[in-house]
Each structure stands twice: as structure tokens, then as C-alpha cells.
Amino acid sequence: MLHFPQNFLWGAATSSYQVEGGNSNSDWWHWEKKNGLVNSGPACRQYELFAQDFELARSQNHNAHRLSLEWARLEPQEGEFSEQELKHYIEVIDALVSRGMEPVVTLHHFTNPLWLSDSGGWENPAAVKYFLRYCKFVVSALAGRVRFWITINEPLVYIYHSYILGVWPPQKKSVLSAMRAEGHLVAAHIKAYRLIHKLYNDLGLDKPNVSIAKNVQAFVACRDNFLDRLGTILRDYWYNIRIIDKLTRHNAIDFIGLNYYSRQLVEVKNWGIANLIMDTCSLNHHPLKKNSLGWDIYPEGLYNLLICFKKYNLPVIITENGICTDDDGLRWEYIYGHLKQLHQAIGNGVKVAGYLYWSLLDNFEWDKGFTPRFGLNEVNYDTYARTPRDSARKYAEVCKTGAI
């Protein structure tokens, strides 16, 4: 048996837009209606069914749960905050706390209020002050109940899909827009970090734990040559390390939240900055098992990344790690494989404090709709019934014993 530390956070993660349903004031909702590719609709109906879902998580021995707040519900019009929605989220958090689960709360998980995107979204420098005003409203109300905050989920995934690939709203393809938006997201985190700490201090509460959820990838050179190795080093720095590095330099991070899923095989086909940072292997050299979206399953990448983040000497929480698959046996193999690597990293001195599987339930996977199945628990989208998968039962045993 491999034992994990005492007080380890064991649980799963979700985000509001992907599970709640009916987020009609969010930019994604309007974008869906406009392009007709996907329709989140009622999603998993968690807005009504949250207590039932948390009961399920509790029955599966989770002692922590990551969720997000939908900014567009809380501030449906610029400057007009909804006390009713705040009350809803207080009930949601209480439903976790009363079941003995530690809430890990995300403030921004890809979606924006429509009014914000209409005013230029994250390209507009004013987004930073809007975000802070929203943070002040919710954090002041929830401070007594929440110890772990994630300000921004996966800033670079958001920027890449929304401003480089142009497949998510606002569907831009502009490096300049991407750079502007990224700068504002990072500034928003740093200022929100200070604000959250100040609010806790003013309220006489213990210091909170504030971070971002940083998506990281294992970059692996396809061939043993200079170009592929250089591409790997550049991507590692540019994608994995740069932002965390900046936050540590600003003393604006209390723990490192990592979302890890897969690896990218780096095969640089030509000299050129775009080639160095974008080219991948198209020939499926070094094949591995894959999830249903074709992402390689590569648990050792998690270990390598954890070792690389060890130098910051901060606690790490795996804020997401998961697989979409129709083969639940493969889901368990994925979870087990990643937990083994996590355990090895702990043995080598990395201070890992928790693991949150993505996701508690099948849910709305953005531009891919409802087809990818990431859930420990299956959702029937006709009846909204939740059915635990075998992997949920096996993971429940890990959460109970703290060991694999």
C-alpha cells in the first residue's frame, strides 16, 4: 500500500457553467445561440441538484470539492449585484461544509458576464477593476466559509482557445489581443490575491490560501535533435512555468494549483518562432493509450512537472486531473497511474496537499458538447440521473483509506 499524507484533500472538481445549466447571462450562452454548434442548455441541472450531488460526493468519501461561481449570475448587469444569487451560492457552500467537505472555490472559469464581453472582455483594461469589484462582493460574503480560492482557471487555455485558435468566445485570432488579455488576467489575479488577503485580515480570519489553477502539459521531444529539444525547453518555460514564476516573484500565490491531463510530442519542422512553439508530431511516433478526445495518457509527465515546481517550496494541489473515456476500466487505470506518480513525487519532497479528479460528473465540455465523459459518475441527459461508475467506487476507497 502507498500511503498519502494525513489531512490530504481528496475530491473532485467541476465548474459552474459546465454543470449548473441555464447560465443565460454568460457570454458562452449567447455565443452558443449564435453559432449553433453546441448547446449547454440545462447542463447537469446542478443549479437545482447541488445538494444531491454533494451527498453523492460525500457518500464516495470525498473530503474536498472544487467548484466555481458564475460571475454572470452574481453580477448580471454591470455594477448590479444579485443578493439572491449570492444567497444561492452561500447555500451551495454550506451544503459542502455541512457534509464535511472543504470547498475550493474558483472565481473565474472561462465564462464572463455578457456585459463584460460586450465592453471588450479581457482585452479591456477595465476588466481588472470589474473583476476586483466582483471578488470583493463574493469574497466578503463567503470568507468565513472558504479557505481555498482559485482566482482564474487555466489562464493560458482560455487565451489560446479564445484569442489564438478563435474557437471559443470572443473567437479572435490575434496575438496582440491574446497578449493584452493575458496581461489583464495575470494583473487581475495579483490584485485579487492582495484583496482577498486584506479582506480576511480585516475580518480577523486566518490567512486564506489563494492561487490560480494552472494547466500544465508534459512537453516531450519527438526526436533526439536540437530543434525538438529547444522547442521542448521553450514550451516548458512559456506554457508551464512563466506565469507561476511571475506570481511567486510578486508574492501572490500561497499554493500551486495544477491541472494536468496529457503530454504534447514536440516535433519542430522548421526554424521559426511559430514552429518552435506550435509544431507537434503528426505521425503518432511513440504511441500511448489515449482518452476519447485523442489526448495521450502520460502519468510520468505529472511526476516530472511536480519535481520541476519543487523549487518554489510551496504546497501543490492537483486542482484537476482526469480522463474522458467510454472505457471506465481505462479511467481507473488513469487515476491509479497518476496517483502513483503523485505519491512518488511526495516521496521526493514535493509538498502535495490534495488531489481533485476532473470531474465529479459527466458535464458540458465546452465546444465539444456533452460527448466526452469525464465523470466518476455518469449523467443520463434525459433523466438527469447520476450513476456511479466502478471507478467512482474504487476512488472512494482511496479517499477513505488515503492509500492506493
Ligand code: IFM
Ligand atoms: O472541462 C475542462 C475544464 O473546464 C478545464 N480543464 C480541462 C477540462 C477538460 O478539458
